Amino acid sequence: MDSTRDKIIKAASSLFYKQGIRSVSVDAIAEKAGLTKRSLYYHFKSKDDLIEAYLKGRDKPNLDTFEKWYEEAEGDAGQKVRAIFTNLARSARSPNWKGCGFLRTSAELVTMPGHPALKAANQHKAGFERWLGDRLASAGASHPKGLPQQIRLLLDGAFSVVLLNRDPTYMEIAGEAAQTLVKASLNAVKVSVAD
Amino acid sequence: MDSTRDKIIKAASSLFYKQGIRSVSVDAIAEKAGLTKRSLYYHFKSKDDLIEAYLKGRDKPNLDTFEKWYEEAEGDAGQKVRAIFTNLARSARSPNWKGCGFLRTSAELVTMPGHPALKAANQHKAGFERWLGDRLASAGASHPKGLPQQIRLLLDGAFSVVLLNRDPTYMEIAGEAAQTLVKASLNAVKVSVAD
DNA sequence: CGTTGTATACCGACTAGTGAATATACAGTA
DNA sequence: TACTGTATATTCACTAGTCGGTATACAACG
Incomplete structure (x- = not known):
């Protein structure tokens, strides 16, 4: 039972590792995590924040x-x-x-x-x-x-x-x-x- | 006496090395080389072409x-x-x-x-x-x-x-x-x- | 007249991030 | 049990800007 936050980190990690940082859009991460971008921005304040969580x-x-x-x-x-x-x-x-x-x-x-x-x-x-x-x-x-x-x-x-x-x-x-x-x-x- | 092509490669190399590939726009390279983007595309067929020339x-x-x-x-x-x-x-x-x-x-x-x-x-x-x-x-x-x-x-x-x-x-x-x-x-x- | 090179102006697709409304869950209270 | 307040969590629709690449025009020069 992953929290929403964990689901987002998992999606981001998978995409960032596979494709790199700049080439992955926040939209793509949100879609992979199964929610809207706006929801993602509720849990993370920026893409940079997401990169940090990934590593x-x-x-x-x-x-x-x-x-x-x-x-x-x-x-x-x-x-x-x-x-x-x-x-x-x-x-x-x-x-x-x-x-x-x-x-x-x-x-x-x-x-x-x-x-x-x-x-x-x-x-x-x-x-x-x-x-x-x-x-x-x-x-x-x-x-x-x-x-x-x-x-x-x-x-x-x-x-x-x-x-x-x-x-x-x-x-x-x-x-x-x-x-x-x-x-x-x-x-x-x-x-x-x-x- | 650099050819136009050489000027473009120099500009691209400097920017690519300093900032990376994806974060540098073709517009920025053209500006640094002192010509318009359209002229740049006369000498190189794509950004990928430019990356290759850089290396x-x-x-x-x-x-x-x-x-x-x-x-x-x-x-x-x-x-x-x-x-x-x-x-x-x-x-x-x-x-x-x-x-x-x-x-x-x-x-x-x-x-x-x-x-x-x-x-x-x-x-x-x-x-x-x-x-x-x-x-x-x-x-x-x-x-x-x-x-x-x-x-x-x-x-x-x-x-x-x-x-x-x-x-x-x-x-x-x-x-x-x-x-x-x-x-x-x-x-x-x-x-x-x-x- | 034709080749080479440059310029302006534009295209459709995509970018990170946001405003405002809304759904959900659960507390206190009558 | 039913109502209400509040914090959490989510959605749609949007902004303002950037991206690589191109259509068109025209000037210089042999």
Whole structure:
């Protein structure tokens, strides 16, 4: 039993992800949600408000998916990180896959720095880094200087590259690189402990 | 002495890069180019045509800049690759910097797979990988399996991340990671030769 | 005379957002 | 039980403006 507000967010999210922000009209969202535009404007004060709600609503589900992929993977931290990319590669093979909604929205809203949706996108990505840093730290790679950021760079790079060339192989390549970096970081710790 | 066509491409490129594709009207481009819309449509058959010309026009200049940065850097291949990211970090500190036009365009045109502009973007990125692969190969990292792709992933990742969070530090972090990967690849070759 | 290029003026479709009326649900009260 | 007040939620019809693209005309030039 979705509230009306939830129905609107669902409709908006689906359309925004599929087609982008500017190319989706408020009319289209209202129609998909099964109500008139005027009703939509009763629940949201503007289209910008809707964009923000879209990204805020994707934060937890996305993070939960990463968490699940990481947990159910076998092996050491490097292999578990790599598993995220492997799973993403599988997703990317679906024709419905359209890259990362956060990144695409940020590309479209360059003219609006400070837009609340961009803040939400930033918080989501920062949350991912924090989560990854925690996992890595508890795996022994204590204080892996810049490692979560490096992996995030590979992840967001893979999103962008595969969106452009539609070759999910790049997702696997990014996964290999991420595993290499984790391994290098663990070795560095081992060496410094041995000294 | 720019031809009318060149003036139009310049105006379009400037506006597209600054504001994105959909948010720029053909009227605005015509005005910036100093002619009427009807004249613009004499030289280009559609806005899509203009988008394609925009990206095609950016291919060589961008590649040349990378080439220059690589050549003028000191040190081994790893350090030269890293220099590209360092230079990019400097660019990214300018308020006019708006990420990678190819990537942003690809994010905006998700609904138009096969769009000629997307093909141009793909060719540009493939050209970058080829160029990088050549440099790496002649530096001794012969057939560095997936290395140019990995570095491209870091590069495009850095474009996307810095566009979102406006923190050029990530450009440097990507540069470090790229250097690490080059070094690891060179070592792997050394080891396999020693065996 | 014909080709190339420019200008004015316009088209139909679509845009985000709003004014004003109305339907629905539920509280207090006689 | 029946009436009334009020907040919530929804609808239709509309505004004022923008969009990509075009019909028509005409000027310059070889």
